[in-house]
Amino acid sequence: MGLGKQPAEVTREEILEALKDVRDPELHRSIVELDMVKDVTVANGVVTVHAVLTIGGCPLRETIVEAIRNRVAALGGVRQVEVKLGVMTPEERQALIQKLHGDHGPQARAAFLNPDSPTQVIAVASGKGGVGKSTVTVNLALALARMGYRVGVLDADVYGFSIPRMLGVQGTPTVIDQMVIPLEKDGIRVISMGFMVDEKEAVIWRGPLLHKALTTFISEVHWGELDYLLIDLPPGTGDVSISIAQILPSASMVIVTTPQIAATSVAQRAARMAEKVNMAVVGIIENMSYYLPTPGSEPVYIFGQGGGSQLSQMLKVPLLGQIPLDPLIREGGDQGKPVVSAHPGSLAAQAFMEAAKRLVAQVPVRAQVAPRG
Ligand SMILES: Nc1ncnc2c1ncn2[C@@H]1O[C@H](COP(=O)(O)OP(=O)(O)OP(=O)(O)O)[C@@H](O)[C@H]1O
Ligand SMILES: [Mg+2]
Numbered sequence: 001m002g003l004g005k006q007p008a009e010v011t012r013e014e015i016l017e018a019l020k021d022v023r024d025p026e027l028h029r030s031i032v033e034l035d036m037v038k039d040v041t042v043a044n045g046v047v048t049v050h051a052v053l054t055i056g057g058c059p060l061r062e063t064i065v066e067a068i069r070n071r072v073a074a075l076g077g078v079r080q081v082e083v084k085l086g087v088m089t090p091e092e093r094q095a096l097i098q099k100l101h102g103d104h105g106p107q108a109r110a111a112f113l114n115p116d117s118p119t120q121v122i123a124v125a126s127g128k129g130g131v132g133k134s135t136v137t138v139n140l141a142l143a144l145a146r147m148g149y150r151v152g153v154l155d156a157d158v159y160g161f162s163i164p165r166m167l168g169v170q171g172t173p174t175v176i177d178q179m180v181i182p183l184e185k186d187g188i189r190v191i192s193m194g195f196m197v198d199e200k201e202a203v204i205w206r207g208p209l210l211h212k213a214l215t216t217f218i219s220e221v222h223w224g225e226l227d228y229l230l231i232d233l234p235p236g237t238g239d240v241s242i243s244i245a246q247i248l249p250s251a252s253m254v255i256v257t258t259p260q261i262a263a264t265s266v267a268q269r270a271a272r273m274a275e276k277v278n279m280a281v282v283g284i285i286e287n288m289s290y291y292l293p294t295p296g297s298e299p300v301y302i303f304g305q306g307g308g309s310q311l312s313q314m315l316k317v318p319l320l321g322q323i324p325l326d327p328l329i330r331e332g333g334d335q336g337k338p339v340v341s342a343h344p345g346s347l348a349a350q351a352f353m354e355a356a357k358r359l360v361a362q363v364p365v366r367a368q369v370a371p372r373g
Contacts, residue, residue, distance in 0.1 A: 010077040015040045015047060018075055022067045025060045026174055026181045027100065028224045031068075034096055038086070045079030047072050052086045054093060054176045061085060093177050100179070100222060118366040119152075119226045121251035122359070123244060123279070127266035129235030132287035133256050134162040135333055136323070137232040139349075140254075140285075142340040143356035145187045149227040149365065152182060152189040156214065156244055157234040161194030168336020171195070180221045186341055191221050211243040218247055227365045237273035245277035252282045252363055254320065259289050259307040264314070267307070271315050282362045283320035284312045285355055291325040292347065299324075318362060321355025324348055 019040075020032045031037055031051065039050040049068050053061060065083045072081045088096065124137045137153060145151045155163035164170055169185040173195055180196070182189035196217065223229065231251065233241045245251065253274045257267035267284075274281050286308025290299035302325060312319040323329070326348040332339040340349045 008077055009045060010042060010047065010075050012040050012042055014075060015042070015049070015072055018071050019049070019068065022064070022071050024054075025063050025067075026184075027054075027222070029100070031064070034099060035092065036088075036096075045077060046082065047078050047080070048082040048084060050084045050086065052088045052092065054088055054096065055174065056087045059174065090177075097177060097179055100224075117250060119223070119229050120363050120366060121229045121231065121248050122282070122363060123231040123233050123241070123248075123251050123253045124256060125233045125237075125241060125253050125270040125274070126235055126256045127237070127263070127269040131235075131256050131258050131263075132323070133235070134166055134232050135329060135338075136254075136256050136285050136287060136352075136355075137230050138163060138166045138333075138338045139329075139340045139352040140356050140359065141188050141228075141230050142186060142338055143349075143352045144228050144230075144360070146340065146344075146353070147356060147360065149360075150225060151187070152191070152223045152226045152229040154218070154221075154229060154231045155190070155192035155194060156231050156240055158193050158210070158214075158240055159234050161192045162333075163190060163192050163232055164194055165336060166333045166338060178220055180217075182221060182223060189223055189226070193217060207239060210239055211246075214240065214243050215247050218244075228363075237269050241270075241273055242277060245274070245279050249278065252280045254283050254285060254359065255281060255311065255315075256285050256287055257307050257311055258303050259286055259301065259322075260304040261307055261310060262304075263307050264311050267311050268314065271311075281315055281317050283318050283359060284308050284315070285321050285323065286319060287323045288325040289322035295347075318358060320358040320362070321351055323351045323355070 016032060019037055020030045022031050023029060024031055024034060036051050038052055041048045068083050069081045072078055124133050126133050141151045141153045153163060155161050167185045167190060169183050169190050171183050173183055174181040182191045231244060233244060255267055255270045257263050271281050288303050291302050292299055308319045308322060324347055328339045328343050328346055329348050332342050339346060340352050343349055
């Protein structure tokens with residue numbers, strides 16, 4: 001090989017073309033498109049790429065450098081790749097933010113406040129606490145992601161953030177000039193108010209202050225393009241749920257209930273709240289429906305039977321799923337390994353996958369969203 005013909009030296013244009021494939025890991029857009037590549041020089045097979053990051057100390061700088069290196073090295077005629085990193089000027093950052101907001105038109109910063117947003121926003125609610133809203137939110141999100149949809153999860157339970165623990169995602173989101181970039185886990189973009197505030201602080205928010213904080217927060221998150229955004233609401237029909245419904249008027253609602261008939265009237269409260277704020281209830285998920293002591297054995301109805309179907313008849317919306325009571329679900333929640341991803345073959349995971357399919361049938365992806373290549 002060593003004595004063979006030397007490949008022709010790579011050109012600057014070829015490199016720029018190749019770098020279009022490199023995406024910013026947080027912004028999900030090509031670094032060329034985002035003007036993060038400032039210059040490329042080639043001399044004797046040594047390629048130097050000058051790139052700028054959005055912020056200094058960007059936690060993903062190594063990832064970007066690696067991606068640039070690998071992509072350029074894959075071209076013929078490259079002996080060595082040097083990546084020189086700088087940081088964007090405030091003007092460059094503003095231009096980038098403008099560009100990102102172009103995704104959703106001029107109203108972009110408040111993309112989900114816009115009824116024309118292509119993202120289907122689905123709030124997961126219940127009449128009372130502890131019925132499994134957060135569990136359902138997380139597992140439905142993973143099920144939708146497994147089906148190939150682009151999914152975000154917003155943890156709006158300011159009184160007890162459980163999404164970070166359940167999904168096993170921790171950290172502080174990157175903030176670029178007041179634009180909050182969601183964290184990611186298993187392909188799902190996640191934002192919890194818990195990432196941003198001290199939990200002790202959150203509980204004292206009330207009424208207008210809370211509403212303002214939620215509005216600001218929700219409108220400053222850059223989700224990128226999403227097919228579905230699931231929102232984990234706090235239990236009950238209090239301030240937060242009402243605020244969310246007002247902030248995101250295009251959202252629809254899924255109600256989680258347990259199988260007790262007695263729980264139905266409590267779950268109905270969530271439906272009444274939805275009606276008050278003009279949110280469409282699109283389905284019911286009955287959680288803790290039955291327990292199988294051993295695989296294939298007769299189900300045991302620990303919490304009774306019929307609550308989900310009764311509520312679905314009352315509200316004239318489909319029962320999207322019946323999720324078994326399963327220790328795998330609880331363990332998964334505690335360990336940050338939700339059952340849908342940790343045990344995809346389990347009965348519980350299949351029940352969530354079924355529910356997600358029915359949800360998609362009820363709330364199909366909006367046509368404007370371009371399918372991924
Ligand atoms: N089907 C299930 N099988 C076994 N455990 C479950 C199931 N659903 C939920 N759990 C467990 O029950 C507990 C409560 O669930 P979760 O936190 O999802 O409820 P929630 O409605 O979000 O509660 P809160 O009202 O406090 O926000 C968790 O420990 C969770 O792991
Ligand atoms: Mg919860």
